[in-house]
Amino acid sequence: xxxxxxxxxxTKVYPGGLKALDDVDLTIRKGEIFALLGPNGAGxxxxxxxxxxLVRPSSGTIRAFGHDLATDWRKARARIGLVPQELSTDMFExxxxxVSYSRGLFGLPPNPAxxxxxxRSLSLWEKRDERIxxxxxxxxxxxxxxxxxxxxxxxxxxxxxxxxxxVELRKGMWAIIDQMRARGVTIILTTHYIExxxxxxxxxxxxxxxxxxxVDEKDALMAKLGRTEAHIALAEPMQTLPPVIAQLPxxxxxxxxxxxxxxxxxxxxxxAEVADLTKALTHAGIDYVGIETRESSLEDIFVSLLGENAx
Amino acid sequence: xxxxxxTWSIYKRELLRFLxxxxxxxxxxxxxxxLYFIVFGAAIGGRMPDLGGVxxxxxxxxxxxxxxxxxxxxxxxxxxIYMPRFTGTIYELLSAPVGVAETLIGFVxxxxxxxxxxxxxxxxxxxFFVDYSIAYPLLAxxxxxxxxxxxxxxxxxxxxxxxxFEKLGIIPMLFLTPLTFLGGTxxxxxMLPAPWDTIALANPIVYLVSGLRWTFYGSSDVNIWVSFxxxxxxxxxxxxxxxxxxxxxxxxxx
Numbered sequence: 001x002x003x004x005x006x007x008x009x010x011t012k013v014y015p016g017g018l019k020a021l022d023d024v025d026l027t028i029r030k031g032e033i034f035a036l037l038g039p040n041g042a043g044x045x046x047x048x049x050x051x052x053x054l055v056r057p058s059s060g061t062i063r064a065f066g067h068d069l070a071t072d073w074r075k076a077r078a079r080i081g082l083v084p085q086e087l088s089t090d091m092f093e094x095x096x097x098x099v100s101y102s103r104g105l106f107g108l109p110p111n112p113a114x115x116x117x118x119x120r121s122l123s124l125w126e127k128r129d130e131r132i133x134x135x136x137x138x139x140x141x142x143x144x145x146x147x148x149x150x151x152x153x154x155x156x157x158x159x160x161x162x163x164x165x166x167v168e169l170r171k172g173m174w175a176i177i178d179q180m181r182a183r184g185v186t187i188i189l190t191t192h193y194i195e196x197x198x199x200x201x202x203x204x205x206x207x208x209x210x211x212x213x214x215v216d217e218k219d220a221l222m223a224k225l226g227r228t229e230a231h232i233a234l235a236e237p238m239q240t241l242p243p244v245i246a247q248l249p250x251x252x253x254x255x256x257x258x259x260x261x262x263x264x265x266x267x268x269x270x271x272a273e274v275a276d277l278t279k280a281l282t283h284a285g286i287d288y289v290g291i292e293t294r295e296s297s298l299e300d301i302f303v304s305l306l307g308e309n310a311x
Numbered sequence: 312x313x314x315x316x317x318t319w320s321i322y323k324r325e326l327l328r329f330l331x332x333x334x335x336x337x338x339x340x341x342x343x344x345x346l347y348f349i350v351f352g353a354a355i356g357g358r359m360p361d362l363g364g365v366x367x368x369x370x371x372x373x374x375x376x377x378x379x380x381x382x383x384x385x386x387x388x389x390x391x392i393y394m395p396r397f398t399g400t401i402y403e404l405l406s407a408p409v410g411v412a413e414t415l416i417g418f419v420x421x422x423x424x425x426x427x428x429x430x431x432x433x434x435x436x437x438x439f440f441v442d443y444s445i446a447y448p449l450l451a452x453x454x455x456x457x458x459x460x461x462x463x464x465x466x467x468x469x470x471x472x473x474x475x476f477e478k479l480g481i482i483p484m485l486f487l488t489p490l491t492f493l494g495g496t497x498x499x500x501x502m503l504p505a506p507w508d509t510i511a512l513a514n515p516i517v518y519l520v521s522g523l524r525w526t527f528y529g530s531s532d533v534n535i536w537v538s539f540x541x542x543x544x545x546x547x548x549x550x551x552x553x554x555x556x557x558x559x560x561x562x563x564x565x
Contacts, residue, residue, distance in 0.1 A: 014565065046565075052406040055565045074314075074408040082406045088399030092331060104320030105407045147403070 004030045004155055004186050005051065010060035012046050012210075020046040022210035024060070028155075033177065033187045035197035035218075037302055038207035044190040045085060047207070048157045052082045064155065078106055081153030085160040085190075087140045089147065091133035095124055098132060099146045106151030118146050121179060138169040145176065156180060158189040162196060174200055198298040206305050214305055218298070225304065227296040228270025230261040232278070235287035244280045248273055259288075270295070313416070317409045321417025322424075325391055329425050336425070337432060340379045344433045347375050348440040351497055362499050363530045368441035373523040374496030376433050377458070381491055381516070383429055384459050385483050388422040388466025393479055396470070396562075405564060411557040415467070422463035423456060430455050443527070451526035457542050458519055464549035471562050490516045495524075500532040515541060 005028040012021040020043045028034050038044050049055030051062055053073065062069040064076040089098060099115055119125040122142040127135060132143055141161070148156060158177070162170040170193075177187060177200055191197055197204055198218070205215040214221065237256030249263035261277055264270015274293055281288055329336055352368040359367035395401035404414065437443065445451050473479040494516030500508050511517055512533075522538025525531035531538070556563065 049565060052402075053564070054402055054405050056560050074410070077406060077408040080406070082402065084399070084402050086399050088402060090328075090398070090400055097327075101320055101324050102403065104323075105317050105403065105409065107314045107316045107408060109316065 002030045003027045004065060005188075006061075006063040007047075007051075008061045008063075010047070010050060010062060011058045012043075012050060012055060013058045020210050021050065021057070021060075024207075024210070024212055026205065026212055026215065028186060028188060029203075030154075030186055031181070031184055032202040033181055033189065033200050034203050034205065035201035036188060036190045036205045036207060037192065037194065037197055038190070039192065039306060042207045043210040044207055045159055046210075048082065048159050048188070048190065052080060052157060053077060078151070079154045081148035081151065081156040083141075083144050083148045083156070083158045083161060085163060087137070087144065089132055089140070089144060092131055094129050094131055095119070095135070095143055095146075096128040098143060099150050102147040103150035108151050114152070115150065118149050122146050122176060138166075138172075141173075142176070149180070153185065155186045155188070158187060160190055160192070162191070162193060170196070194298045194302050204298065206302060208306055221301060222296075222298060223265055225296075225301040226265060226270075227262060227300070228264035228274060228293060229296070230270075230274040230277070230291060230293040232259040232261070232281070232288050233290040233292075234258060235289050238286065242280070242284050242286075244284070245277060248277055250277065313412045314409055317407065318413040318416045318420075321404075321409070321413065322421045325418060325421030326424060328391070329387070329421070336383075336429075340383060340429050341432055341436050344375055344379065344436045345440075347371070347378075348437065352440050362502075363528065365528050365530075366441065366443075369443040369528075370499075370524075371497055372434070372437050372441070372443055373527050374491075374494075374520050375437070376430055376455070377494075377516070377520045377523055378488075378491045378496050379429060379433055380426055380455065380458060381462050381487055381519075382483055384422055384426045384462040385466035385469065385487060386480075387425050388418060388463040389470035389473065389479055389483075390466075391418050391422060392467050392470035393473055401563070411554065414557075415464070415553065418467060419460060419463040422466065423459040426459035426463070427452075427455065430459075445527050446529040447526045451523065454523055454526050454539075454542070457539075457546065458523070461542055461546040461549060464546065464553060468549060468552050468556070471556055474562075487516075490514050491520070495520045495532060515545070518542070 007024050007026040010021050010024040011019070013019050024047065036044050036047065046055055050057045051064065051069070065079055067073075067076040069076050096115060096119065099118065100110065103111065103115065116125060119128055122145060124139065124142055124146060127139060132140060135143065145161075161177070162173050174196070177189070180187060189196070189200070201218050203216065204218045204221055206213050216224065234257055238252055238259070239256055241250060241252065249261060251260050252258070253260045259277070261274055263273055271293070278288070278291065348368070351371055356367040356371070361367065362370045395404060469479065469482055493511065494514050495511070500511050500517060503511055518533050518538045518541040521531040521533040522535055522542065525535040525538065555561070
């Protein structure tokens with residue numbers, strides 16, 4: 001698919017010496033939702049800042065829509081939107097005026113119909129004349145999204161879009177992101193809610209200490225690094241594994257009262273092997289009283305990739 | 312190429328911000344000017360001789376105008392850029408396809424407009440207390456615009472330099488206001504005994520007050536072209552500093 005954003009060797013060293021981005025190479029494809037995962041301080045916001053003009057890269061290149069951001073930044077920035085992590089907006093301004101200002105700031109002529117459409121899609125139309133300070137936290141975040149959409153960007157950055165919002169609102173936000181994708185907007189979201197990436201993303205990138213340590217299709221990443229875990233509670237204790245079972249990644253636990261299978265690859269092989277295991281137990285006349293299976297989530301993969309830094 | 316729609320959006324928003332606090336923005340200078348006229352114009356001015364053939368009440372108008380102009384322009388402009396930095400809303404400006412020209416014309420243009428409105432209000436207020444005429448009205452407007460532009464740029468630099476509210480207020484309070492008071496607002500430099508009359512010339516505000524006074528009454532302490540030259544030099548210096556700030560992203564971009 002056509003690349004919409006290409007980062008090459010992107011490095012950012014802050015004046016204090018902190019290397020927030022370390023030789024980052026990343027390509028974002030048109031129309032996808034890309035989730036950038038990483039613990040606090042991993043470099044997610046710096047990466048967004050570098051693309052959006054808030055951070056000056058120390059080295060490396062950024063190309064958006066084929067334009068080099070160092071030289072042709074006006075054309076590129078006109079097509080990029082940003083929803084920041086913090087609720088940063090003029091709280092005294094009425095909603096509609098704030099959104100209209102954003103459109104004008106990006107050089108577009110006034111378009112009341114388009115502003116109305118955006119506000120309605122975000123359930124803000126009824127609040128259009130209210131000051132932003134009078135809105136709830138969730139509505140304020142939606143105002144920031146409306147401001148970012150006002151200039152009809154082709155690439156939208158959402159920096160922790162659901163940070164600090166309740167579950168219901170988070171799901172509402174996911175629906176909004178889905179709508180944007182349906183309109184053809186490419187979305188890059190940073191999050192530390194793995195559930196969010198699992199729900200929304202086409203591709204996932206994991207960043208740690210300023211380095212991208214994994215980038216893949218979400219399903220491929222789960223297939224590559226996913227695991228199945230099964231616990232089989234036995235009716236009688238077992239001391240040694242029968243040979244047919246010993247071929248599988250199975251261990252005896254709880255003084256022989258339980259077998260634990262850890263294996264598979266996220267493509268369903270683990271489930272099939274657990275089925276084989278239960279058949280082998282039956283065939284060998286070993287009785288069991290319970291089975292509990294669990295597929296690893298993106299969160300497990302994230303934790304295993306990051307190790308202790310995932311905290 | 313300047314993105315005029317973006318520029319207009321910044322300019323309009325800044326003016327709307329001004330209107331939001333119009334009561335305070337308009338009433339404060341009117342009240343201050345009224346007080347100055349009551350104290351210096353009526354109470355003290357009645358006992359003062361004419362200065363250079365100009366009634367004392369009328370003589371202090373350009374100085375009072377400059378006093379308000381410098382303070383309000385600097386604070387309007389510095390707040391205009393400091394507040395987005397403080398609240399984080401500057402992200403929108405930095406991520407937009409706007410450069411130094413759009414930002415400056417928008418912010419500084421709005422600060423200049425506010426200053427011109429204030430100048431008009433002060434002159435109208437002065438009319439209630441003294442009779443005066445302006446010898447070179449076009450030059451006066453041009454000079455006020457020039458000073459407003461220079462101090463809008465100066466305020467813009469302050470707003471970027473300041474990293475807390477104390478710093479934001481310290482330059483206008485500790486330097487600008489005292490220098491303006493000592494810059495011939497209420498007296499002619501000629502009235503000072505030696506060597507203070509010479510020392511006073513080291514105060515750049517003397518040239519600004521003197522320049523504006525010349526456009527009003529055709530006479531002043533300092534040659535009008537020297538005043539124009541110094542104002543233009545200050546304008547150029549501020550522009551150069553701002554160009555450097557935008558080129559390097561100093562205190563704007565991480």
